[in-house]
Each structure stands twice: as structure tokens, then as C-alpha cells.
Amino acid sequence: MxxxxxxxxxxxxxxxxxxxxxEMTPIQExxxxxxxxxxxxxACAQTGTGKTAAFALPILHMLSDEHRKVPRALVVTPTRELAQQIFDNFKKYGRYLxxxxxxxxxxxxxxxxIEKxxxxxxxxxxxPGRLLDFESRGIVSLDKIEILVLDEADCMMDMGFIPDIRKIEKLIPExxxxxxxxxxxxxxxEALARDFLTNPEDIRVAATSSPADTVDQKICFVDRADKKHVLKSFLDRKEVKKSIVxxxxxxxxxxxxxxxxxxxxxxxAIHGDKTQGQRKNALERFRSGNVKVLVATDVASRGIDIPKISHVFNYDLPDEAESYIxxxxxxxxxxxxGEAITMCTQDDVSLLRDIERLVKKEIPEELTQWTVSVDKNKKVLHPRKRSHAGRPPQKNDQKNHGQKKPSSNTQKERKTIATGKKPVAKKEQKKDKSPAERQRKFIKKPGTDRMNRPVKKNINGRKGNSQKVS
Structure with a gap:
């Protein structure tokens, strides 16, 4: 259509x-x-199917009859990049309004x-965060909102914004x-939709677990230490024009x-620790072609809407299977x-199984010179424990980390049992004293000898032991 x-x-x-x-996309139709x-x-549709235009175009149409300069439509989105992207689309579609x-x-x-x-x-x-901040300070008023759009709702859930969304919903008119x-x-x-929506139109353009049909998916089994070599070999290929890692x-x-x-x-790189200026600069250079490789995290990826990206490389598998889509x-x-190549180590096999269950198919393997064999039925790769002192493994190695099981009685305990006497504990070694303390100890007191022992005087008035006179 x-x-x-x-x-x-x-x-x-x-x-x-x-x-x-x-031509309109299915979600727009x-x-x-x-x-x-x-x-x-x-509405549930795959990323990149024209969701922004699906709500931006009718909103512009409905609000164009009257220009009040007060907010009547609110679009809440999880990331800075996505907010800027939606803003740019509204400006393009409403340039003549x-x-x-x-x-x-x-x-x-x-x-x-604030000035704008x-x-x-x-x-x-x-x-959500900046909106609630400005509303609490009286900078933004939401009492005239007629249309509320929650975009990338699943991403906002992953980022913990659902409590903020519920606060925002209470601030706008019923x-x-x-x-x-x-x-x-x-x-x-789905539970959030039941709370917020009244008799909604439910649109499911494609299966929620299906990625875009235009993306060719591959899996590459490698050792963790070889990931960099594998990635470089892919990036050196001529068909890789513009890629995200x-x-x-x-x-x-x-x-x-x-x-x-x-x-x-x-x-x-583009991620949450980068400033807005750094993120914007990275996207602009990537969009213009000055940089052909963009390294991103999952959160930052939601705001990337750049056409003609030829390849996506999953250097690390995501923790959540939905993030793969x-x-x-x-x-x-x-x-x-486009083409999506995922690097998988033995430790990532359980994550891969979750992804394949979600997309409902087995992802074909891409062979390289670094390809290793991986047991998909094995959950985690446990390193083999080494034996100690050149001896064969013993029954108790697992509990004692490869060492012999210690005897129940030590040598001192056996001696105590035989003699019935407890061994005398060694006296604690006295700490060294400072020179001043040692000097104070040997100060000679009156009427004492050099060892500070009292000295008796004899009848002749001399020091020494008194002698009995016969």
C-alpha cells in the first residue's frame, strides 16, 4: 500500500x-x-520495520489542525540515541507543518x-529520568497530554524503567x-499493556522471536583467546563495508x-560511560563512513538507526536471548x-541454546581456520583438575583440591594421648623495645647496684654486705 x-x-x-x-511497511499499513x-x-514488530513512522505520521496528522505550543503528545523512549533519532524523524515528516x-x-x-x-x-x-526530573521542578507540564507513546517497551523493562513509566502515566490526564x-x-x-491500554488494537506483524528475514545468521565456534584474530579476519573481507561489533x-x-x-x-566505541557529545560524534563519523567499525553495548544499540549496515558481529553473546534479535x-x-556472525566459546553454549530456542532454528556454522569443536549439550566448560606431586588422583582429591587427606591426629595430639600431658606452649617472643625504653630500664636508682639491687652499708660506712663484729 x-x-x-x-x-x-x-x-x-x-x-x-x-x-x-x-510504499508503507506492514506495521505502518x-x-x-x-x-x-x-x-x-x-504493536509488536521486528526492529527496523518502520515503527517510528507508524506512530509519528498519524500523530502529526491529528495535531496539525491546531497549534497551541503546549505538549499534547509525549513519546517516552529508553535511550538518548533513540530519543534523538525519533526527534529527527518527527522533524523530517513534519517539515511543512x-x-x-x-x-x-x-x-x-x-x-x-530548558531554553528550547x-x-x-x-x-x-x-x-524517563530527565522527564520526571523536569516535571518535578515545574519545567515540564503533562496535564495537556492527549497521546502517550511508549517506544521500545521491552528495552525500558530491561533497563528498570517500568516504575518510572507507571509514575509518568499517573501524571497525564485519564x-x-x-x-x-x-x-x-x-x-x-503484556501485563503492562493490560494496565495501561483500553480495548487496544493488537498488531503482531511477525513472530516476536523472528529476526528480520533479510539478515543471514552464522555462528563461529572459537576459543576465547582467538576471538580477536577471528574478528580481524572477518573485518578484512571486502564485502564488510560498514559493521557493528x-x-x-x-x-x-x-x-x-x-x-x-x-x-x-x-x-x-559507544556505551553508557561516553558523554552525549562523544556518542553523537561516534555515530556521525560512523554514518558518514569515516569510521567503518562501531563497537557497542546492548543499551547503546537501541538508538542506532543507520542504513546500509552490512554486518553485525556478536563478539560476546548477550545475556538475554531477546537482545540477540x-x-x-x-x-x-x-x-x-545483511549478515550477522556470532562468536561462541564453550562457555557460551547455554546462551546459544537459548537463542536458538527463541529463533526456533539451528544457526548454521561459519568455518574459519580458528574453528574448534564444541559440545552443544555441555552447559559449562570446567577446567580439568591437575594431580599434585606426580601421584595419581585419589578419591578425596575433589574435596581436598588434589592434596592427600590429612591425618585425624597430629604429632602433638598423638604425644598427648600417649603421655597424658599437654605439651607446653612456647612463650610468645617479646617485642623489641625502643632505645629510650631500654635506657629507662637501666637507670640506676640511689642505694642500688648496677642491677638496681638494694645495697646495705657496713659499719665502716662502705657499701657491701654488713659484717658482724666479734
Missing amino acids: KYSETHLKKDILNAIKKVGYE RAIPAVLEGRDMI KLRCACIYGGASQNVQ LKQGYDILIAT EHQTLLFSATMPKEI FTRTKHGADRLVRDLGKEGIRSM HRIGRAGRAGHT
């Missing part, structure tokens, strides 16, 4: 045409009419954001339209950037094809 066949305003259609879009009807909606948008998020200057809010706005895009979007639909999100930790991302730099591969969804966006 084409956008021109919808009931959207002409100014919005012209903006869409300028962006270069003609079903979501846009439901939103225009004023219905609550819960008089509506104003504002964007607030943590990690950026509050004064700059004073200019007036109709649509507010915000992260009569409002709620739109909930999520890439996956765990039970917690995912790590489990922020420190791991920084360390990998340094290691790749030593190999002559330019890359930049979000990761590989960075490739194969907007109809383009």
Missing part, C-alpha cells in the same frame, strides 16, 4: 515523498489507520534543553490515547577498540540485506 492512498495531510505526504518513501481512529494500540517538537534526555546540558522548552512545543520526546511499541513481547510487557561490557568495548587500533583498524536487527534495515 502506498502512502498516497492514506488519509494523511498533503503536507505530510510531501515530506514523505521528499524523504524518498513510497495496520498501525496508521488504528491510530487515526483514536484507538489504543499494542507549524508543529514544534522538543527532545529532552540525560547526559546533556539541562540549560540548553521555553520556546513552546507540541510534541515532546523524552527519556482521557488519553496510549500506543505501546515493542520489538519483543515478554509477559511483563557488540560486546557484553563497556570496558570490553573500549579494550576491543584499542586492540583493533593496534591492528590498523579504525573503530569507535535487537542486535542483528541493526543490519538488513529498510529492505537491505
Whole structure:
């Protein structure tokens, strides 16, 4: 279905045409009419299927009749990057309208954001923490909100924002339209939808456990020590034009950037410890092609919407299987094809099994010169315990860490049993005293000898023992 066949305003259609879009995606075909009807909606679709336009276009259409300069639509999203991305999309789609948008998020200057809010706005895009902070200080008012959008609800759940979302929902008027979007639909999100939504339109474009069909998935079994060599061999391939490498930790991302730099591969890291300026700079350089490798963590990955990403590399497997779908969804966006390669060690086998259960298929293996055999039925690789002192393993090695089982009675205890006398404990060694203390000890007292012993005088008045006179 084409956008021109919808009931959207002409100014919005012209903006869409300028962006270069003609055909609507499946999520947009079903979501846009439901939103225009004023219905609550819960929509589940894969990452990169046009979810932002599915709620941005009808919101712009409904608010364009009246320009009040007070927030009437609120979009809550988990990360700074995603908030900025949604803000940019609203500006593109509403370029010919008089509506104003504002964007607030943590990690950026509050004064700059406050000055922009004073200019007036109709649509507010915000992260939960900064929104509640500004509302508590009277900087933002939510009493005129007509439409509430919860984007990437599953990510907000993973980041612990659900209590904040419930606070925000209580701050807006009871009569409002709620739109909930999520890439996956765990039970917690379904429970949240039941609390927030009234008779919602339930849209499930594709199975929540299925990644985009345009992404070719591969698994590479390697030893942990060989991961860097395997990654470099993939990055050196000609078909790898622009790629994202995912790590489990922020420190791991920084360390990998340094290691790749030593190999002559330019890359930049994006994670929660980076400032907003650093993250924005990394994304801009990656988008422009100055840097072809972006190293990211799971949280930061939610805000990455860059077209024509050819490859996604899972340097570390995610702790949650759902994060795997979000990761590989960075490739194969907007109809383009992509490839996702995951490096798996023996210790990661249990995580791999969770992922394969979620995607409901066995991921094919990619062979390299570093490929190792892995037992998928083995949960954890336990290192083999070594025997000690060149002797064969004994029965009690597991309890005593390879050492002989100690005797129940020591030599002293056996001697005590035989003699019936307890051994005399050695006196504790006295601590050395300072020179001043030693000097004070040997100060000679009057009427004493050099050992401070009392001296008796004899009848002649001399010192010494008194003698009896006959």
C-alpha cells in the first residue's frame, strides 16, 4: 500500500515523498489507520520495520489542525540515541507543518534543553529520568497530554524503567490515547499493556522471536583467546563495508577498540560511560563512513538507526536471548540485506541454546581456520583438575583440591594421648623495645647496684654486705 492512498495531510505526504518513501511497511499499513481512529494500540514488530513512522505520521496528522505550543503528545523512549533519532524523524515528516517538537534526555546540558522548552512545543520526546526530573521542578507540564507513546517497551523493562513509566502515566490526564511499541513481547510487557491500554488494537506483524528475514545468521565456534584474530579476519573481507561489533561490557568495548587500533583498524566505541557529545560524534563519523567499525553495548544499540549496515558481529553473546534479535536487527534495515556472525566459546553454549530456542532454528556454522569443536549439550566448560606431586588422583582429591587427606591426629595430639600431658606452649617472643625504653630500664636508682639491687652499708660506712663484729 502506498502512502498516497492514506488519509494523511498533503503536507505530510510531501515530506514523505521528499524523504524518498513510497510504499508503507506492514506495521505502518495496520498501525496508521488504528491510530487515526483514536484507538489504543499494542504493536509488536521486528526492529527496523518502520515503527517510528507508524506512530509519528498519524500523530502529526491529528495535531496539525491546531497549534497551541503546549505538549499534547509525549513519546517516552529508553535511550538518548533513540530519543534523538525519533526527534529527527518527527522533524523530517513534519517539515511543512507549524508543529514544534522538543527532545529532552540525560547526559546533556539541562540549560540548553530548558531554553528550547521555553520556546513552546507540541510534541515532546523524552527519556524517563530527565522527564520526571523536569516535571518535578515545574519545567515540564503533562496535564495537556492527549497521546502517550511508549517506544521500545521491552528495552525500558530491561533497563528498570517500568516504575518510572507507571509514575509518568499517573501524571497525564485519564482521557488519553496510549500506543505501546515493542520489538519483543515478554509477559511483563503484556501485563503492562493490560494496565495501561483500553480495548487496544493488537498488531503482531511477525513472530516476536523472528529476526528480520533479510539478515543471514552464522555462528563461529572459537576459543576465547582467538576471538580477536577471528574478528580481524572477518573485518578484512571486502564485502564488510560498514559493521557493528557488540560486546557484553563497556570496558570490553573500549579494550576491543584499542586492540583493533593496534591492528590498523579504525573503530569507535559507544556505551553508557561516553558523554552525549562523544556518542553523537561516534555515530556521525560512523554514518558518514569515516569510521567503518562501531563497537557497542546492548543499551547503546537501541538508538542506532543507520542504513546500509552490512554486518553485525556478536563478539560476546548477550545475556538475554531477546537482545540477540535487537542486535542483528541493526543490519538488513529498510529492505537491505545483511549478515550477522556470532562468536561462541564453550562457555557460551547455554546462551546459544537459548537463542536458538527463541529463533526456533539451528544457526548454521561459519568455518574459519580458528574453528574448534564444541559440545552443544555441555552447559559449562570446567577446567580439568591437575594431580599434585606426580601421584595419581585419589578419591578425596575433589574435596581436598588434589592434596592427600590429612591425618585425624597430629604429632602433638598423638604425644598427648600417649603421655597424658599437654605439651607446653612456647612463650610468645617479646617485642623489641625502643632505645629510650631500654635506657629507662637501666637507670640506676640511689642505694642500688648496677642491677638496681638494694645495697646495705657496713659499719665502716662502705657499701657491701654488713659484717658482724666479734
